[in-house]
Amino acid sequence: MRKYDVVVIGAGPGGMTAALYAARANLNVAMLDRGIYGGQMNNTDDIENYPGFTTIKGPELGEKMYQGTVKAGVNFVYGDVQNVTVDDQQMKHIQTDSDELVASAVIIATGSNNRKLGVPGEEKFSGKGVSYCAVCDGSFFKGKNVTVVGGGDSAISEGLYLANVTDGVNVIHRRDQLRAQKVLQNRAFDNDKIDFTWNTSVTEILGDENHVTGVKIHNNQVGDDTTLDTDGVFVYVGNFPNSQIFNNLNITDQAGWIITNDQMETTIPGIYAIGDVRQKQLRQITTAVGDGGIAGQNAFEYFEAIKHRQTVKD
Amino acid sequence: MSTIDKTLTLINFENNWCAQCYTQRPIINKISHDFNSYLNVRVVNSDAHPELAKKYNVYSAPSTILLRDGKIVEKITRFIDQSQLTTLIKYYL
Ligand SMILES: Cc1cc2nc3c(=O)[nH]c(=O)nc-3n(C[C@H](O)[C@H](O)[C@H](O)COP(=O)(O)OP(=O)(O)OC[C@H]3O[C@@H](n4cnc5c(N)ncnc54)[C@H](O)[C@@H]3O)c2cc1C
Numbered sequence: 001m002r003k004y005d006v007v008v009i010g011a012g013p014g015g016m017t018a019a020l021y022a023a024r025a026n027l028n029v030a031m032l033d034r035g036i037y038g039g040q041m042n043n044t045d046d047i048e049n050y051p052g053f054t055t056i057k058g059p060e061l062g063e064k065m066y067q068g069t070v071k072a073g074v075n076f077v078y079g080d081v082q083n084v085t086v087d088d089q090q091m092k093h094i095q096t097d098s099d100e101l102v103a104s105a106v107i108i109a110t111g112s113n114n115r116k117l118g119v120p121g122e123e124k125f126s127g128k129g130v131s132y133c134a135v136c137d138g139s140f141f142k143g144k145n146v147t148v149v150g151g152g153d154s155a156i157s158e159g160l161y162l163a164n165v166t167d168g169v170n171v172i173h174r175r176d177q178l179r180a181q182k183v184l185q186n187r188a189f190d191n192d193k194i195d196f197t198w199n200t201s202v203t204e205i206l207g208d209e210n211h212v213t214g215v216k217i218h219n220n221q222v223g224d225d226t227t228l229d230t231d232g233v234f235v236y237v238g239n240f241p242n243s244q245i246f247n248n249l250n251i252t253d254q255a256g257w258i259i260t261n262d263q264m265e266t267t268i269p270g271i272y273a274i275g276d277v278r279q280k281q282l283r284q285i286t287t288a289v290g291d292g293g294i295a296g297q298n299a300f301e302y303f304e305a306i307k308h309r310q311t312v313k314d
Numbered sequence: 315m316s317t318i319d320k321t322l323t324l325i326n327f328e329n330n331w332c333a334q335c336y337t338q339r340p341i342i343n344k345i346s347h348d349f350n351s352y353l354n355v356r357v358v359n360s361d362a363h364p365e366l367a368k369k370y371n372v373y374s375a376p377s378t379i380l381l382r383d384g385k386i387v388e389k390i391t392r393f394i395d396q397s398q399l400t401t402l403i404k405y406y407l
Contacts, residue, residue, distance in 0.1 A: 035334055042332075043333065126392070127392050131373070140375075210371040
């Protein structure tokens with residue numbers, strides 16, 4: 001059992017910022033992640049809306065943020081967190097798959113995960129043509145045609161990335177217009193390798209024993225069903241919060257997003273939530289980073305208050 | 315790829331862009347060490363060797379393939395943790 005002042009769960013942009021602030025306030029900080037640091041930035045090609053960089057690759061920004069935390073003295077710990085409990089002394093016990101950590105304060109920064117389409121064939125062909133990460137899997141589709149499902153920022157920006165590495169991209173969207181930022185929309189409309197199938201839902205993913213060969217689609221306006229040939233299906237239809245492991249704490253709304261006030265405090269003293277996992281309007285790197293700074297600073301103040309109370313008692 | 319003289323061969327496909335490949339790598343190294351006498355381990359960068367990805371019908375990184383006597387017996391097209399991979403290898407040994 002290792003003891004820290006603050007444990008940050010998740011090393012995405014939110015978690016790394018919170019850890020940086022807490023460590024710079026001289027706290028002993030552990031930052032836990034079940035994968036490599038960087039979070040969803042690792043699945044992103046070009047980031048063009050993080051101030052200070054006209055454009056930067058996701059993994060590169062993750063690396064830069066990580067170097068900052070190392071310099072500040074943050075301890076990076078590998079571990080898949082299973083649950084968090086609070087004891088009578090208000091200490092937080094963080095159980096991972098291989099260890100237990102104890103801390104005065106916990107900052108939850110577990111982010112979100114991609115929502116699945118939930119159609120037949122998706123599970124079967126996952127990793128065999130169905131993908132949720134264009135930068136991880138795009139290069140397997142050189143010289144091939146792929147389908148992107150979705151119409152938000154992620155769908156269009158990753159569609160643009162795929163247009164660079166594949167022969168052609170068909171974006172299937174269930175509405176008649178995109179939700180993505182205008183600048184991305186214009187770029188996609190101007191790209192010869194990208195075309196659009198509007199008002200359409202994917203109802204099944206088809207394939208042979210080895211990989212995807214097509215999709216069954218349903219036109220929501222005309223009502224007809226057809227089949228399209230494709231070698232790969234990249235799914236970007238929204239996210240769900242990585243908060244199931246905190247169910248015992250009762251800190252989420254019905255959809256699972258963690259509720260906080262504007263100080264990133266949950267209803268449990270000393271437990272904060274930041275970034276994508278939090279109930280909020282805009283889920284972006286900049287907002288995760290903003291949340292992280294606030295929580296890191298507040299964790300420090302919480303820790304100082306406990307220390308003060310302890311000294312008075314003694 | 316060199317000839318297969320041990321019972322089992324494990325091929326792990328990875329690339330520099332895939333976050334889970336970083337997590338998979340130490341597990342493959344550990345497995346390679348633990349089963350050294352029985353298992354051939356090959357790590358393939360799929361960007362550098364698209365022909366191998368094609369040959370084994372690999373479309374995702376990380377992917378791990380187990381071959382026995384040159385025939386594919388398992389294909390895991392996602393991250394696999396150490397205990398699951400150990401169980402699989404023991405099963406085929
Ligand atoms: C394809 C794509 C493109 C995007 N493009 C942009 C963009 O251009 N600009 C922009 O601002 N935003 C973009 N975003 C959104 C942005 O990436 C997120 O808003 C941001 O990463 C959220 O940060 P976070 O720290 O809250 O969580 P995340 O980045 O999701 O990180 C959470 C971390 O927690 C870890 N974790 C989860 N559960 C556990 C557990 N039980 N135990 C241990 N660790 C755990 C995960 O492994 C992960 O590393 C994009 C997202 C995607 C998917």
